[in-house]
Amino acid sequence: MKRFLLIFTMLLLLQGRSDAQNAYKGLIQFSGIVVTGDSLRAVPFVSIIIKNSYRGTISDYNGFFSFVAQPSDTIEFSAIGFKKGHYVIPDSLETDRYSLIKIMSRDTILLQETVIYPWPTKDQFKQAFLNLKVPDNDLERAKRNMALAEMRELMVNMPMDGSGNYKALMMERQNKLYTAGQYPSISLLNPIAWAKFIEAWQRGDYKRKDKD
Incomplete structure (x- = not known):
């Protein structure tokens, strides 16, 4: 053996x-x-x-x-x-x-949370935060909001320039071409126009404004 x-x-x-x-x-x-x-x-x-x-x-x-x-x-x-x-x-x-x-084999890697700031260093962030001008009372905030409202009103009432007039003219011509060869549409039968009219009336757009 x-x-x-x-x-x-x-x-x-x-x-x-x-x-x-x-x-x-x-x-x-x-x-x-x-x-x-x-x-x-x-x-x-x-x-x-x-x-x-x-x-x-x-x-x-x-x-x-x-x-x-x-x-x-x-x-x-x-x-x-x-x-x-x-x-x-x-x-x-x-x-x-x-x-x-x-x-x-798949591998799962957990990364730590990363917060990105627009400031390179903490000192610059601190300086920017301290120099931030924030209204400290309701009156200042109200004045700020009123200034925005005045700017918005001036923007709405500002007359159009040459480019705006051209766009308005082109839109009017397009509307005429849309109904070419037929009777123009009547806004009295348009429910969307009625809805816009009611919203404008509720906002008081048609109230007479006294001129100073």
Whole structure:
């Protein structure tokens, strides 16, 4: 029995030595595809490099890659949103081509909250805050609102310039072309016009204004 085990062990060692001698030692074409682990979808634009070197490639839109490597090289796979992966090319290859389906696991990164201010430093923010002019009473706020109301009234009553008159003329012509060849529409039967009239009447737009 011991003699049989000794002979069997020697045969295994000789077989392993024979395989090692027949292993391919030159450059190989390393190809494959990168997919996700949950849905097996292709992962595009994965950075694939040989560790401790500057050689590698990037997977295309369909996750496919292909480049030249050597047996026993450690290949590093990295992509945004995925954990880094490594793969060692076997040193017992018998051909100059090797293919791989690399599965990438998703990685969740929690970033801290970032608040963006228009001031470069805290001192500038403090200075801008202290120099901020805020009305300190109701009278000042009322004056400010009245100034806005006066500006709005002046804007409404301001006569139009040449560009405004041109636009008004073009709109009038377009309205005439809309009813060309037929009787013009009567606003008395237009419910939208009646609604606008009632709103204007409730606002007091038709009240007589005394001139100072």
